[in-house]
Amino acid sequence: MRILITGAAGFLGSHLSDRLLAEGHEVVGMDNFVTGSRENLTHLIKDKQFSFIRHDVSESITVSGKLDAVLHFASPASPNPKSPFGYPNLPLETLKAGSLGTFNTLDLARKFNARYLFASTSEIYGDPLEHPQIETYWGHVDPIGLRSMYDEAKRFSEATVMAYFRSKNTDTRIVRIFNTYGPRMRLDDGRVVPNLIQQALRSEPLSIYGDGLQTRSFCYVEDLVEGIYRLLISNEHQPVNIGNPLETTILDFAGIISRLTNNPAGFDYQPDNRLGNDPQRRCPDITRARSLLGWEPKIGLEEGLLRTIAYFKSKMGLA
Amino acid sequence: MRILITGAAGFLGSHLSDRLLAEGHEVVGMDNFVTGSRENLTHLIKDKQFSFIRHDVSESITVSGKLDAVLHFASPASPNPKSPFGYPNLPLETLKAGSLGTFNTLDLARKFNARYLFASTSEIYGDPLEHPQIETYWGHVDPIGLRSMYDEAKRFSEATVMAYFRSKNTDTRIVRIFNTYGPRMRLDDGRVVPNLIQQALRSEPLSIYGDGLQTRSFCYVEDLVEGIYRLLISNEHQPVNIGNPLETTILDFAGIISRLTNNPAGFDYQPDNRLGNDPQRRCPDITRARSLLGWEPKIGLEEGLLRTIAYFKSKMGLA
Secondary structure, eight states: OEEEEETTTSHHHHHHHHHHHHTTOEEEEEEOOSSOOGGGGTTTTTSTTEEEEEOOTTSOOOOSSOOSEEEEOOSOOBOOTTSTTBGGGOHHHHHHHTTHHHHHHHHHHHHHTOEEEEEEEGGGGBSOSSSSBOTTOOOBOOTTSTTHHHHHHHHHHHHHHHHHHHHHOOEEEEEEEOOEEOTTOOTTSOOHHHHHHHHHHTTOOEEEETTSOOEEOOEEHHHHHHHHHHHHHSOOOSOEEESOOOOEEHHHHHHHHHHHTTOOOOEEEEOOOOOTTOOSOOOBOOHHIIIIIOOOOOSOHHHHHHHHHHHHHHHTTOO | OEEEEETTTSHHHHHHHHHHHHTTOEEEEEEOOSSOOGGGGTTTTTSTTEEEEEOOTTSOOOOSSOOSEEEEOOSOOBOOTTSTTBGGGOHHHHHHHTTHHHHHHHHHHHHHTOEEEEEEEGGGGBSOSSSSBOTTOOOBOOTTSTTHHHHHHHHHHHHHHHHHHHHHOOEEEEEEEOOEEOTTOOTTSOOHHHHHHHHHHTTOOEEEETTSOOEEOOEEHHHHHHHHHHHHHSOOOSOEEESOOOOEEHHHHHHHHHHHTTOOSOEEEEOOOOOTTOOSOOOBOOHHHHHHHOOOOOSOHHHHHHHHHHHHHHHTTOO
């Protein structure tokens, strides 16, 4: 297949590009580098099957040649208000990537009669009142909250994807991506994994916000990409959760990082000043992915963290 | 003030235009007639203070001369899947009016440093789990449901309006409009008020879907317009519910219509085949409107219905 990926210079987009190339597909990457990184593309552009278009998806998209699939992954994705790459500091960019960007990519898929896959998120469940989150759960999102530029844009995109599927017969798919970690995460986007690993590698105490008992379910990026690829080649049109159902408290998570990095500095408890409505728990029900795609995560937390720590070491000049 | 209203040929837009003209403002109406009606403009275009631009708000908007206020009311608004004017049959138009249309009107307000008012809806509360609905309630909406092209577009618009308010200092307002009725409702858009009144005026039995015990809170259009006008001239930036808190069952409502029209034909109970997730109850908490705007509805259900019936009689050639 010849496949367009928007957000190809991002953490997930670049890994997905790797996988698609490895499967023998031709990949057209697109990014505007608002949060994506040129560095994530350096190995990709050496591949003859990879080409790149620098473009903002909120502007009308033209691609020469035919496309067989369109994957819309472009969007700021970090909730951290202190990072310049956090969506709270890129509100209009985030809202446009998840509305104009969605229309533009869907129109492109329609034009080529291509299959379409939208990168949705566990954030559409908001601060969930049900655990674990199953795909039929409607979510609990504040439409005017401080995270709403992201949550509502992703919900709007899902509604739009389903409208194209239902009224235009566009061959759509929706993946709801839960917390993912691995090499090529931005060091500077303020998310918990890069923050903790960097502190640990600097032998600093690890910052724990609040009591650290809030849980996350961290999926290693290779597992995630496997699930997305299976969804892409499937014919499933309803949303599918892809994430690791193993719930870990931030405290346990920080403990494992300390151990793997031999960091003796311990924890530094901070007041919980994260962005409003930061959910206390988030955990995917992956029954649908298991039964429809035969997918489940394979890589354990320690193994995934070791690989991620190795990447961060190298990025920080410590390797 | 010189005020742009999108959706000026619609039920609410045309009444609001009347009111603004009566207050001495200059009104620029805009509509693409997808669901608006030319007939609603016939009396307006006779007014020298009124001008009209035929335009689709999902395309970039240019207006000559300065604007002091921008009111974004354009959108299909009937949930009826059987009507060609229902949003289930206009999914992309609805999604675009509530995304591209919102960006375009906000950009226009920003350009002129004008105040902005967005017509949101009680539908952002979805099928609510709390009664009555207060503005701080986050709502209960299925992002991929059969009504999501409308509900999610309105929620997305609210998120966008708040993003412009917070990050661009745009002088925004959000009104959440509950069920409204009155003259100039479309006879053919399949909503309950025109349906029941037309049946009554034809001396037919009134169709009741399900047991008729689902409630609605019907606000007469003149009351609604008063509330919107007060919000427009206020400096309130948080969403404000405007609607009538008097909850009435559909059965009671139909009974009043039968009596006022002297229709002896009774009721015709039908299976509840309305669009998925049609809420069982919807009722505004108007504490915020009362305290911030000194507003509450004044026109009783009988008086409002008598005026509405008179309008329908005339439209049906029965007056």
